[in-house]
Amino acid sequence: MKEGNENLRLTEAEKDLFNQVMPEDLAEIVTGGIQRRHFLKLLTVTGGALLAFQLFDNHEVFAQSLITNSTVGIENGVKVAFMVNGQKKQIEVDSRMTLLDTLRERLGLTGSKKGCDQGQCGACTVIVEGRRVLSCLTLAATCEGKSVTTIEGLANGLELHAMQAAFIKHDSFQCGYCTSGQICSAVALMTEVKNGEASYVTPDIRLPGHSLRLSDDEIRERMSGNICRCGAYPNINNAIKEVYSGKDVPQTWQFSS
Amino acid sequence: MAANTPNQNTNMAIIGKPLDRVDGHLKVTGIATFVAEFNQPNMAYAFPVRSTIAKGSITGFDLILAEKSGGVISILTHENAPRLQPFDPLEIKKTGGFLAENLIPLQDNKVHYFGQFIAVVLAETFEEARHAATLVKVSYAKEKADADLNEALLKSSVREGAQLNKGQASAIIETSNLKIEQTYTTPAQNHHPMEPHAAIAIWDGADKLTLYDSTQVIVGMRNITAYFFKLKPEDVRILCPYLGGGFGGKSPAAHNILAAMAGKKINRPVKLVITRQMMQTNVGRRSPTIQKVALACDLQGKLTVIRHQNSSYSNLTDFSEPVGIQTQVLYNAPVREITHQIAKLDMNAPTYMRAPGHAVGSFALESAIDEMAYELRMDPVQFRILNHASTDPVKKINFSSNHLLECFQIGVEKFGWASRKIQPRQTRNGQWLVGYGMATSVHHGVRRPATVRIQLSNDGMATVMTASQELGTGTYTILTQTAADALGIAVGKIKVLVGDSDLPPAPFAAGSSTTASVNPAVLAAGELLRCELMRIAIADPKSKLNGRNTKDISFADSKLYLSSDISISDSYKDIMRRNNRETMQASATATPGGAASGATVAPCGPSMDQDQNYDTHKYSFHSFGAHFVEVWVDEDLGTIRVKRVTTVQDIGRVMNEKTARSQVIGGVIFGIGAALMEETVFDNRWASPVTRTLADYHVPVNLDVPPIDVHFIGKPDPHISSIGSKGVGEVGIVGVSAAIANAVFNATGKRLRNLPFTPDKLFV
Amino acid sequence: MRPFKYSTTNDINVAVKMLQVKGHAKLLGGGTNILDLMKEDVEHPEELIDITGLSYTQIKSISSGPNAEGISIGALCKNTDTANDPIxxxxxxxxxxxxxxxxxAQIRNMATNGGNLNQRTxxxxxxxxxxxxxxxxxxxxxxxxxGINKMHAIFGWSKDCVAVHPSDLxxxxxxxxxxxxxxGAGGKERLIQFSDYHRLPGTDPQKDxxxxxxxxxxxxxxxxxxxxxKSYYLKVRDRSSYAFALVSVAAAIEMAGNQIKQVRIAMGGVSHKPWRAYEAEQFLINKTPDxxxxxxxxxxxxxNAKPLKHNKFKVELGIRTMVRALTQAMNGGKHT
Known part of the structure; x- marks a missing residue:
């Protein structure tokens, strides 16, 4: 990859990579060539060399292309402009289209998952205006002017969000399908706790919010809207505990000998 | 890194370490790409239409409204769908593939169960397809459907399972003073992996098909797809780099074939993702079971009889829940009688679900064992030790390894079992009655042939390739670890490719068999590569190892070196570059019970260890374990909370302490779900589930799950493979529901024999 | 989900007018129930009027009128904000x-109070x-x-409907x-006693x-x-969280000396409407809270309960849940 404005023809595999990880820049790259900032962003988005290796090398398997379905002929089209992970998005959607399907099918942001499509699993959890919500029960049309953060927007450049790093360390997932929702939920949970918001298991609801202590049961209850069928809950809770307390939470298993 | 010597067994230095998952970064950033996310240019969306009767035939479709609906491209029904090669069990068996349900969609007008796919709508967008599907009007000639298991059993016959001293059980039970005769039931259960089943079909002309498919059966899916569409297997490619959970529920099934049919019909890529509701009706389930267990004892507490009579249903498949399976290997008893009775119901096919047979069979057996121990007023651990089978009691051969007694001993100590009272209702904590319970877990160890190819590049990277599968079990990570040891290459320089049928064949990812099957082939392929490198180096005048003897050479850190002098070395990179090798490949097939075979590009003829492992005539292969649980029961409200679990597992060599622990925890949580809440309830009038969604079919949420303390025995099994790892994916669930039932009895004195233990059960 | 027109308004009178004119229009608040129902093709409005821009999001004290010194909760205030309001x-x-x-938590962040009242069974x-x-x-x-009616009503059902109202709030x-x-139409406001807001199914269960x-x-x-x-809300369900009630009880007590001066008891999961336990309340007035x-x-x-085939347990469970909720209320309403 070269710097400057020199036109550089991307291979199909490279195009696919950009398609997948930074679709918003694809057109620019294809027409204007790749620039240093694109590469830096690629590293940022993908989290570094290991990933770039995985993606580049694995050609078709990772070749996920972005489809922006034509909106021609869509009944009840709604134009909506909103921010996703700090970037402005302007699209026209079918009024029936959920935020989840918009992210996954139109914006190439497939990190948010569809588990049940009816608010019963939490896999689609994203953060809208600072709060965790279910993108499967949010119409894209209602997002006008709003700010949406998805799993793809949590890391700060090469640096993973503390919750993402803790999830890796504590093996807080197996198949990884509920993980985006779990992490978005856990990140928002930190804010809720800071704000002193109560839960059903809060011992004394009448006490002011600042007295809140995030006990194990508080974590469990507050994370109960995110189902994990592989059964990573204890590991998820340890990751949350570690991020909340700022202290190492030991990982334990033992051998007989 | 420990030094390794080629023609000896590879040292296990990285194997076993609690490595973070190598795909962890991709999963926590949302970049790991699942099947439904490989959108294609010009792709159409498919939405299936399901039957609203359970039995009968379709007399007509009214498609006028649906076809006029916005964005609709085509509607497939049995009247216009492509005709596939008919279902022929023998021919299908030859392909090595199988179908979870022996029913090819849209080939005729017959309806076999409620919710069967009878049409599929193709449209430009998901929203349009979903809507138009509701506009398809169907008329039926309805027939009466069998939905009641008890009634249908009356029409079925009893099949004999494992027997010891056949025909003697009844007489002994009748005359015995110390006995238990009880009936236990388990409901229909559904897998509900978080990722719904998905497929994207892409045809290249009429005879090449690429199918992104969320399946646990990569190679089998390719073969069976090729069969149905009359293609060459090499012209079908199944891709699934990540699978969002499977638990046995992601076998080849109708939806993926539907996607391929639809793609063929409209000559466009087609995406079909089923809904959560369809996961209740279309992708198999665990059959409900009715189990009668009779045990009798002598005065010393030695079991004299074990009788396990079980019944379940089957339909559209040869599979039936192998409920007696654990009863064949646990406990000594001179007389043993296992029978099966399989009823036919007009419901969709039951299928494999995490620990088939074992998970539900152990509920009955391990509950009955606890009941028997209580009859004797004997500690249930003591009772199990007294009746422990140290060799396979039915096959009369040795276990490949069996550390169950050690599991008991460690569990007793770590859990604090000694403080348990034999009499129930002795411990109270406020509104809660506290109880301890335990149960044995067991799951058979399975190994199948697998082929692995490793490619080494002269930039120092190695790629491990096999058509195995990552469904959250840690395959990417564990294959990376094994390859690191096999090649003496750092973990960061190894890349694993799985989930692609174009890769060397591997068994389907089920039955806790992947680790035992695939990793020996990684070792073998690694050894072949090492040998080849050594052969080149020894022959290369420019190598410091030129002319040396292979037995004096070791390997580590991506280089070969002289065992006696580490400074005399040659790196893989240098060897390859000097000899103009851009890449080198080795491929090996590990076949259980026989010699490993393989070939490099230019064989150097290493003396491969004869892999005489996994001889099932000689040894009985099983993972074992013991679960200890504490429950709190709010008797007034009928609520049961599992407060802590200690589980000790004998799974052979632990490949990765971190991911293995997670698998065990996951199994225990599946068991908690089965014990406390999971139940697919049918309305027999329609033979349809009224638990249609995750709001009705409850699986455990975070608050249901306590801390789970995991211990491993960690001793390699000497007979399953050169690595010695038995299965870990399923043994964790086995026995959990019995341990909870036993703990509830200890807490309350109430014996619950019908899963799940929802609050209403404590009011009966 | 059938095609529908999406519209928004910041003017309640416009919204009322739209509902009046368009028989097939429905309101969109948090969307947590209506979208689910539309995906299942149970609800199929031709138009969805997004009213989240209306100003009824406040929680404030009432200064005058029959409810002076009470509190007013905006219909469009989110469940989370309502639960965490200091007052x-x-x-x-x-x-x-x-x-x-x-x-x-996610659903409570989305759902509005008004929507909670109007959610469907x-x-x-x-x-x-x-x-x-x-x-x-x-x-x-x-x-x-x-059919399978474990989750269904034991009070007030009719032969036409045995469904229960799912709300806790x-x-x-x-x-x-x-x-x-x-x-209402023409800017006309009216007040409805909560116990009169929801209906029993009778012969027209389509009206909630x-x-x-x-x-x-x-x-x-x-x-x-x-x-x-001295108040407590107790919910008994098939799993420990994120599930609808088998039975729930809201209990609130005001004491005079060591006798009950006033008590309020209501039950969820038992009827087509939130069920006020008037008989139990009446019995407890002037009794000791034991x-x-x-x-x-x-x-x-x-x-007075009339259980169905699969929910007989709700009668006994109802008794015990009520007793426990009252006991917890007496103990200061803390969660244990």
């Missing part, structure tokens, strides 16, 4: 607890368009009454004698409540009370 937590903890017992026959249901399709018949609201303020087609809930008013130190009296009161109330 609600301090003075109406029963409301906060009930909200927090429902759904998940989770009867699986209602949700499954392949099944007959009088609530979904008047005259089609009720599949639940002879509403159970607390009916216990606290809340008042629903609605805006007494709201007119063009009316929009604007506020929920809570009269001042002296229950704050377990024996709580038991007698609960038994008196549950005497």
């Amino acid at each position: 609600i937590r301090q003075n109406f903890p029963l409301v906060a607890q009930a909200i927090l017992a429902g759904a998940s 989770r009867c699986s026959y209602f949700y499954d368009i392949a099944m007959p249901c009088n609530k979904r399709e008047p005259g089609a018949g009720c599949a639940a009454i002879e 509403c159970v607390a609201l009916v216990a606290l004698d809340a008042i629903v303020k609605v805006m 409540n007494n709201l007119q087609q063009e009316e929009i809930i604007t506020e929920i008013q809570l009269p001042k009370n002296n229950f704050a130190s 377990e024996a009296n709580f038991n007698l009161a609960a038994e008196l109330e549950m005497r």
Whole structure:
């Protein structure tokens, strides 16, 4: 990859990579060539060399292309402009289209998952205006002017969000399908706790919010809207505990000998 | 890194370490790409239409409204769908593939169960397809459907399972003073992996098909797809780099074939993702079971009889829940009688679900064992030790390894079992009655042939390739670890490719068999590569190892070196570059019970260890374990909370302490779900589930799950493979529901024999 | 989901007018129930009017009128904000607890209070368009009454419908004698006693409540009370969280000396509307708050229960849940 404005023809595999990880820049790259900032962003988005290796090398398997379905002929089209992970998005959607399907099918942001499509699993959890919500029960049309953060927007450049790093360390997932929702939920949970918001298991609801202590049961209850069928809950809770307390939470298993 | 010597067994230095998952970064950033996310240019969306009767035939479709609906491209029904090669069990068996349900969609007008796919709508967008599907009007000639298991059993016959001293059980039970005769039931259960089943079909002309498919059966899916569409297997490619959970529920099934049919019909890529509701009706389930267990004892507490009579249903498949399976290997008893009775119901096919047979069979057996121990007023651990089978009691051969007694001993100590009272209702904590319970877990160890190819590049990277599968079990990570040891290459320089049928064949990812099957082939392929490198180096005048003897050479850190002098070395990179090798490949097939075979590009003829492992005539292969649980029961409200679990597992060599622990925890949580809440309830009038969604079919949420303390025995099994790892994916669930039932009895004195233990059960 | 027109308005009178003119229009608040129902093809409005831009999001004290010193909760205030409002937590903890017992954090962040009142039953026959249901399709018949009815009503059901109202919040609201303020045609407002807001199914179970087609809930008013130190919301369900109630009880007690001066009891999961346990309440007035009296009161109330085939346990569970909730309320309403 070269710097400057020199036109550089991307291979199909490279195009696919950009398609997948930074679709918003694809057109620019294809027409204007790749620039240093694109590469830096690629590293940022993908989290570094290991990933770039995985993606580049694995050609078709990772070749996920972005489809922006034509909106021609869509009944009840709604134009909506909103921010996703700090970037402005302007699209026209079918009024029936959920935020989840918009992210996954139109914006190439497939990190948010569809588990049940009816608010019963939490896999689609994203953060809208600072709060965790279910993108499967949010119409894209209602997002006008709003700010949406998805799993793809949590890391700060090469640096993973503390919750993402803790999830890796504590093996807080197996198949990884509920993980985006779990992490978005856990990140928002930190804010809720800071704000002193109560839960059903809060011992004394009448006490002011600042007295809140995030006990194990508080974590469990507050994370109960995110189902994990592989059964990573204890590991998820340890990751949350570690991020909340700022202290190492030991990982334990033992051998007989 | 420990030094390794080629023609000896590879040292296990990285194997076993609690490595973070190598795909962890991709999963926590949302970049790991699942099947439904490989959108294609010009792709159409498919939405299936399901039957609203359970039995009968379709007399007509009214498609006028649906076809006029916005964005609709085509509607497939049995009247216009492509005709596939008919279902022929023998021919299908030859392909090595199988179908979870022996029913090819849209080939005729017959309806076999409620919710069967009878049409599929193709449209430009998901929203349009979903809507138009509701506009398809169907008329039926309805027939009466069998939905009641008890009634249908009356029409079925009893099949004999494992027997010891056949025909003697009844007489002994009748005359015995110390006995238990009880009936236990388990409901229909559904897998509900978080990722719904998905497929994207892409045809290249009429005879090449690429199918992104969320399946646990990569190679089998390719073969069976090729069969149905009359293609060459090499012209079908199944891709699934990540699978969002499977638990046995992601076998080849109708939806993926539907996607391929639809793609063929409209000559466009087609995406079909089923809904959560369809996961209740279309992708198999665990059959409900009715189990009668009779045990009798002598005065010393030695079991004299074990009788396990079980019944379940089957339909559209040869599979039936192998409920007696654990009863064949646990406990000594001179007389043993296992029978099966399989009823036919007009419901969709039951299928494999995490620990088939074992998970539900152990509920009955391990509950009955606890009941028997209580009859004797004997500690249930003591009772199990007294009746422990140290060799396979039915096959009369040795276990490949069996550390169950050690599991008991460690569990007793770590859990604090000694403080348990034999009499129930002795411990109270406020509104809660506290109880301890335990149960044995067991799951058979399975190994199948697998082929692995490793490619080494002269930039120092190695790629491990096999058509195995990552469904959250840690395959990417564990294959990376094994390859690191096999090649003496750092973990960061190894890349694993799985989930692609174009890769060397591997068994389907089920039955806790992947680790035992695939990793020996990684070792073998690694050894072949090492040998080849050594052969080149020894022959290369420019190598410091030129002319040396292979037995004096070791390997580590991506280089070969002289065992006696580490400074005399040659790196893989240098060897390859000097000899103009851009890449080198080795491929090996590990076949259980026989010699490993393989070939490099230019064989150097290493003396491969004869892999005489996994001889099932000689040894009985099983993972074992013991679960200890504490429950709190709010008797007034009928609520049961599992407060802590200690589980000790004998799974052979632990490949990765971190991911293995997670698998065990996951199994225990599946068991908690089965014990406390999971139940697919049918309305027999329609033979349809009224638990249609995750709001009705409850699986455990975070608050249901306590801390789970995991211990491993960690001793390699000497007979399953050169690595010695038995299965870990399923043994964790086995026995959990019995341990909870036993703990509830200890807490309350109430014996619950019908899963799940929802609050209403404590009011009966 | 059928095609629909999406529109927004910041003017309640416009919204009312739209409902009045367009018989097939529905309101969109948090969307947590209506979208689910539209995906299942149970609801199929031709137009969705997004009213989240309306200003009824405040929680404020009422300074005058019959409810002076009470509190007004905006219909469009989110469940989370309602549960965490300092005045609600301090003075109406029963409301906060009930909200927090429902759904998940994500859903509470989306769902509005007005929407909570108007959410529809989770009867699986209602949700499954392949099944007959009088609530979904008047005259089609009720599949639940002879079907699987573990989750269904034991009070007030009719041969046409045995569904229950799924809300937790509403159970607390009916216990606290809340008042629903609605805006109707021509800017005409009216107040509806909470116990009159929801309906029993009778012969027209398609109507969940007494709201007119063009009316929009604007506020929920809570009269001042002296229950704050002794109230409790208890929910019993098939798993420990994120599930609908088998039975839930909202209990609130005001003491005079060592006798009960006032008591409020309501139940969820037992009827087509949040069920106010008037008989139990009446029995307990001027009694000492002990377990024996709580038991007698609960038994008196549950005497009138008419369980179905699969929910007989709800009668006994109802008694025990009521006793426990009252006991917990007496103990200061802390969660244990």
